[in-house]
Amino acid sequence: MMFSPLRLARGASLLVVLLAASALTPAFAQDAAPAAEAPAAAEAAAPVSPDTVVATVGGEAITEAELGFAAEDLAQELQQMPPEQRKAFLVRVLIDMKVMAKAGADAGMADTPLFALRLQYLKERALRRAYFADAIAGSVTEEAVRAAYDKFVADFVPQPEIRASHILVATEEEAKAIKAQLDGGADFATLAKEKSIDPGAANGGDLGFFGKGMMVAPFEAAAFALTDVGQVSDPVQSQFGWHVIRLEEKRESSPPAFEQVAAQLQQQLLMTTFDSTVAKLMDGVEIDIPDPALAAAVSAQTETDAAAEPAAQ
Template identity: 85%
Template sequence: MTEEAVRAEYDKLVADFQPSPEIRASHILVPTEEEAQAVKAELDGGADFATLAKEKSIDPGAANGGDLGFFGKGMMVAPFETAAYGLTEIGQVSEPVQSQFGWHVIRLEEKRDSAPPAFEQVAPQLQQQLLMTTFDDTVAKLMEGVAIDIPDAELSAAVDAQTETEAPAQ
């Protein structure tokens, strides 16, 4: 596989890429609704979100101020995602929302459209795909016109049955 072939596949991937909305949010996760309401009240009173996240959140990511980074739809649990995507203004803080992990208070940090992955990030997978496609095409060409005779009737029937289940639907 040449780098040119891999880059050509990457160019096709980028040409077909459809950006989708992503958001970056931070959250403070606490075990109870009462604690979440208290956190929301502190934030409404002017408390620093990142500081409160470090002090009060039970989430392992609390050390970085509760920042979850960018995520798209379908990447978070439903109640959290609905609340996070319901925020419209940068810096806006949600009402407490419950998920199976506890109670979240969420702040919207940024909005953007997703970008295609960098070439370096996907090159190994593209190279593997090209290798498999080339292998399959080469084997198919070599098999053209080849007749396989299996004299054992039982083995022949088993091969036929296997071939039928592997054949692509037309």
């Protein structure tokens, strides 16, 4: 079965971008540096050359560059150990690798057809990582993310938000009695502290600002139906009990600060940049999967991934 190259590329994009990006630091945070350098933060601040030798094994050097490559492959394991232990861990892994690699070469394993296939795979994986870091992640600069944020702010449509307080009780009779007290001039915050069974009652029942879709439906409908600041609702029931609600403030929502959405915008830019870059690379490339069952499965996976991509963004 033949596939549209663009369609196949987009279907695989979400997974590939997330996997490749997981090995990179944020594009505008700092240049990618070997994770092994973290334990040496207290040492000289001068940049470490990738050619710097950290150990030798049977006369063969282990360099800072190799530590960085190992850190990429073992990122998950490194996250689970204290920073001060990571460099020693990577050196130990590379010592084992050098010794076993030599044993494998001495045994003739480097001359087998299977090894040649594995070597080709590893070469292509390394080239993909390098291309991703340079052509895709490298283009997602702080300036690009800030430009995306500026567009986000320009397109932002303010939504109504309210700040409300409530008193939560178990029964309708209790709620009606509290409403009567409030209508008679009782202080809302005092009654909330005395009567409310909500965990937030200690602050007078203040829920802070919220927009539509953030509260359970009956509560939200009653709260947004209040028109005047200081107005108190009639008792309203939700799955948590009976509420008496007071409107404290009204305002229009504002866009979040750059720092709050920068990571999300960066991820979106990575995904869209990946898609557009791969689409160009795949232009004119034919993809043929001879096995009809596998072709159908790949096609289904492609469609699933493509449908999930907008939601992920």
